[in-house]
Amino acid sequence: MKMITVAGPPSSGKTSVILRLAESLKLNIGVVKFDCLTSFDKARYKAAGIPVQIGLSGKFCPDHFFVNNVEGGVSWGLRNGIDVLITESAGLCNRCSPHITGITSVCVVDALSGVHTPRKIGPMLKFADIVVVTKGDIVSQAEREVFAWSVKQANGSAQVLSVNGITGQGAFMLSKKVLEAREITSLTDSRLRFTTPAAACAYCTGETRIGENYQMGMMRKMEYEI
Amino acid sequence: MIDFGNLIAAQPLSALLADYPVVRDFFLNLNLPPLNEAKSLADALLEADDDWLLEFGLTREEIPSQLAAFLTTMTAAESGRAVTSLTIIGGRDKSGGAENIELHIEPGTVVSIVGPTGSGKSRLLGDIECLAQGDTPTARRILIDGAEVTEDDRFNLEGKIVAQLSQNMNFVMDLTVAEFLEMHARSRAVGVSGDADALIKTCFECANSLAGEKFTPETKVTQLSGGQSRALMIADCAYISQSAIVLIDEIENAGVDRREAIALLAQSEKIVLISTHDPLLALGADKRIVIKNGGISAIIDTSAEEKASLVELEKIDRLLYNTRKTLRAGGQINDLGTL
Ligand SMILES: Nc1ncnc2c1ncn2[C@@H]1O[C@H](COP(=O)(O)OP(=O)(O)OP(=O)(O)O)[C@@H](O)[C@H]1O
Ligand SMILES: [Mg+2]
Numbered sequence: 318m319k320m321i322t323v324a325g326p327p328s329s330g331k332t333s334v335i336l337r338l339a340e341s342l343k344l345n346i347g348v349v350k351f352d353c354l355t356s357f358d359k360a361r362y363k364a365a366g367i368p369v370q371i372g373l374s375g376k377f378c379p380d381h382f383f384v385n386n387v388e389g390g391v392s393w394g395l396r397n398g399i400d401v402l403i404t405e406s407a408g409l410c411n412r413c414s415p416h417i418t419g420i421t422s423v424c425v426v427d428a429l430s431g432v433h434t435p436r437k438i439g440p441m442l443k444f445a446d447i448v449v450v451t452k453g454d455i456v457s458q459a460e461r462e463v464f465a466w467s468v469k470q471a472n473g474s475a476q477v478l479s480v481n482g483i484t485g486q487g488a489f490m491l492s493k494k495v496l497e498a499r500e501i502t503s504l505t506d507s508r509l510r511f512t513t514p515a516a517a518c519a520y521c522t523g524e525t526r527i528g529e530n531y532q533m534g535m536m537r538k539m540e541y542e543i
Numbered sequence: 544m545i546d547f548g549n550l551i552a553a554q555p556l557s558a559l560l561a562d563y564p565v566v567r568d569f570f571l572n573l574n575l576p577p578l579n580e581a582k583s584l585a586d587a588l589l590e591a592d593d594d595w596l597l598e599f600g601l602t603r604e605e606i607p608s609q610l611a612a613f614l615t616t617m618t619a620a621e622s623g624r625a626v627t628s629l630t631i632i633g634g635r636d637k638s639g640g641a642e643n644i645e646l647h648i649e650p651g652t653v654v655s656i657v658g659p660t661g662s663g664k665s666r667l668l669g670d671i672e673c674l675a676q677g678d679t680p681t682a683r684r685i686l687i688d689g690a691e692v693t694e695d696d697r698f699n700l701e702g703k704i705v706a707q708l709s710q711n712m713n714f715v716m717d718l719t720v721a722e723f724l725e726m727h728a729r730s731r732a733v734g735v736s737g738d739a740d741a742l743i744k745t746c747f748e749c750a751n752s753l754a755g756e757k758f759t760p761e762t763k764v765t766q767l768s769g770g771q772s773r774a775l776m777i778a779d780c781a782y783i784s785q786s787a788i789v790l791i792d793e794i795e796n797a798g799v800d801r802r803e804a805i806a807l808l809a810q811s812e813k814i815v816l817i818s819t820h821d822p823l824l825a826l827g828a829d830k831r832i833v834i835k836n837g838g839i840s841a842i843i844d845t846s847a848e849e850k851a852s853l854v855e856l857e858k859i860d861r862l863l864y865n866t867r868k869t870l871r872a873g874g875q876i877n878d879l880g881t882l
Contacts, residue, residue: 429715432726436572440600456715457772458706458786459727459779463716465702466730470568473616476698486669489678490701493694512600 318394319498320402322415324441325425326434330451331405332358333482334425336365338403340485341492347399349390351383351406351415358405368397376523379406380413380513387415388504395502401495414440416510421498422446423491424475428453428464435468440511443472447494453479454486545618547611556580556587569613573606574599584610624704626650626787627688629671629814634682636838637663642683644839646832648816650787653809655825656818658834664818667834668790671816672705673697681837706786708776710793714764720747720775721760727783742782749807750778753799774799781811791817802827802857823860826853 325331339346348369350358355373362369370393374382383406394402406415416422424445426435429452435442442448448468453461465477476494480487518534551559557580560566570578576595578587588596588603596602628649633642648654656664663681670683674692677684685692692700716723724743751757754774758767767775773794780789789808794801794817801824808815817824825831826849833841845853865882869875876882 432716436568454709455711455713457712457776457779458708458784459723459776460714460716461702462784463727463730469616470572470613473613476701478698478701487673490673490698494698 318391318399318402318501319421319495320391320394320404320501321421321423321495321498322417323403323405323423323425324415324445325407325449326411326427326430326438327407329425329427329430330480330482331407331425332361334423334449334451334480334488334491335403335405336361336367337480337482337485337488338491338495339365339367341489342401342495344400345398347394347397347402349387349393349402349404351379351386351404353379353407356407368399378514378521379410380415383415384509384513387417391501391504401498411437411439411441413513414444414509414511416441416444417504418508418510419499420501420504420507421495422510423449425449425451426468427451428456428461432460432463432467435464435471438471442468442475444510445472445475447491448472448475448477449487449491450477450479451482454481454484544615547614548608551584551607551610551614553583555583559584563614565617566610566614569610573601573609575606624700624785624787626704626814628686629788630686630689631667631671631839632684632686633839634677634679634684636681636836638836640836640838642838644842646839646842647689648814648830650812650814651809652830653805653815653817653828655828655831656816656834657820657825657831660820662834663837664834665792666837667832667839668707668792668816668818671788671790672707674700674705704786705788705790706780706784708773708780708789708791708794712776714767714772714775716764719761719763720750720758720767723764724779724783727779731783731785746778746782749782750775753777753804753807755799770799774804777804777807781807781813786813788814789816791815791819793818793820823853823856826850826856 323331323335335348346367348362348367349372350356350369351372351374353374356371359369359371370390372382372386387404390404391402404415422445424438424442426438426442426448428450450464450468468475468477478487478491480491515535518536519531521534524531556578560580576591579590580587584607588606628647631646633644635641656667658664666681670679670681671685673679674685674687674697675683676692687704718726724746728739728743747760754771756768756771758771764775777799801821805815805817805824805827817828819825826845829845831843831845832839833843862879862882866876869882
């Protein structure tokens with residue numbers, strides 16, 4: 318089974334890109350969608366006949382939740398005869414990245430989100446092998462070029478591809494890269510490309526009250542100017 | 544190719560920054576604390592706070608090599624790829640019939656694409672955009688400089704040799720025209736380039752001459768009218784974009800001087816393909832491709848007689864244009880002869 322990790326800011330077009338990719342791959346695709354509190358994608362995958370598992374992190378750190386559950390996804394894929402397993406993560410904060418060494422990683426960004434956005438996204442984009450730009454067909458050529466330049470600034474080694482989430486234009490170029498992904502049978506002993514947050518404080522375990530009295534564990538204080 | 548590793552090790556930061564202002568972006572991207580620019584990067588980093596580096600997942604050793612890789616990518620992005628010819632090798636039409644054509648197009652040539660709605664004009668542009676290698680529904684193949692495009696090249700050339708212009712495109716950046724052109728020019732030129740200002744000026748003036756209504760460099764790009772936007776996009780394609788091939792999908796009714804716009808792109812030694820229902824654009828091209836049922840059914844060189852007909856058609860177009868202008872200005876159309 319091949320595996321890829323797909324990440325990107327909310328509404329950047331991850332699900333559409335995956336659906337177009339699936340049409341182009343013509344293989345058994347399985348999706349594990351990681352989200353925080355809700356996910357609306359199940360119906361879209363079902364409608365396309367793609368087996369999907371949804372993982373909601375709820376009160377846990379979404380990034381830690383991802384690492385704790387991604388291996389289970391691999392077993393699920395193997396049990397179900399999936400050819401290409403895709404994890405889609407939306408709930409992660411910009412601090413983190415679900416990308417794993419040796420696993421083809423994709424970051425989806427929206428050309429409408431502003432030219433400097435690629436430089437602000439962080440590890441999710443910085444550690445991706447492929448950066449897919451969506452909605453590029455409706456912005457000017459110049460903005461597309463500046464956007465691609467901005468992606469290069471943040472991640473010089475990434476392959477930048479334009480995919481139209483509606484017509485599927487460009488999806489087949491992406492599918493060629495996905496077919497080059499490594500075959501895997503397990504993720505045990507693989508490594509994340511970037512660390513997850515080190516915090517373990519009261520708020521990690523469900524505290525909602527604000528105030529010094531409730532702040533316990535590992536945390537960091539800002540130094541405000543006088 | 545410059546050995547940036549050595550360059551970074553040998554120079555104080557101030558010298559490096561003077562030659563490559565884009566280095567400042569690299570520091571911003573990494574959120575590095577202010578560094579002592581009188582020293583080399585490695586030495587300056589020795590003074591940087593350990594905790595800070597650790598916090599952002601950086602080590603002193605990897606930053607100089609990351610910067611070298613960054614400069615290599617950013618300077619490579621600058622140099623466009625020249626194209627000496629584009630070849631379209633026929634595939635099949637919608638019924639599977641063979642196209643049996645091979646068309647070579649050289650820089651400075653304008654080719655129009657005509658055919659009924661739904662016949663496959665945009666599809667042909669799409670094939671060129673992705674440098675199809677027999678793997679699209681039309682099975683066409685596109686050669687660059689007479690040679691097949693390898694898989695690797697296809698990925699590396701993505702977005703670099705083909706520029707596109709269509710009716711659906713808009714500006715979305717919150718920038719003025721001047722800032723916008725500067726930003727685009729900057730994304731291409733990494734080192735200090737004195738002629739960027741001249742280029743921006745020429746581009747702005749040209750956009751203004753193409754547009755019906757004039758605009759200033761201080762206008763926000765998002766506030767430009769449809770015609771003004773199109774004019775700016777075309778001028779930008781001609782002067783600033785590095786792409787050697789320009790694909791235009793229906794810019795008719797755009798309120799720009801279409802003939803002048805196309806001539807401008809051809810002059811800048813681009814290969815221009817334009818899908819159109821507009822007779823002036825179709826005949827204004829050097830050649831036209833006729834599409835029927837998804838396939839190229841003919842390739843016609845614009846004849847001398849057609850060029851003569853074009854002159855007559857332009858008179859009619861001028862008449863319509865002047866009528867429109869008179870009506871817009873509140874005038875009346877009583878005598879066509881005076882228009
Ligand atoms: N040779 C072909 N084989 C299979 N499908 C094709 C072929 N050529 C075109 N098509 C398909 O036909 C449809 C219509 O083509 P297209 O959109 O390119 O038409 P068009 O000429 O641009 O129309 P319009 O003038 O309305 O813009 C598209 O879905 C396209 O992919
Ligand atoms: Mg069309």
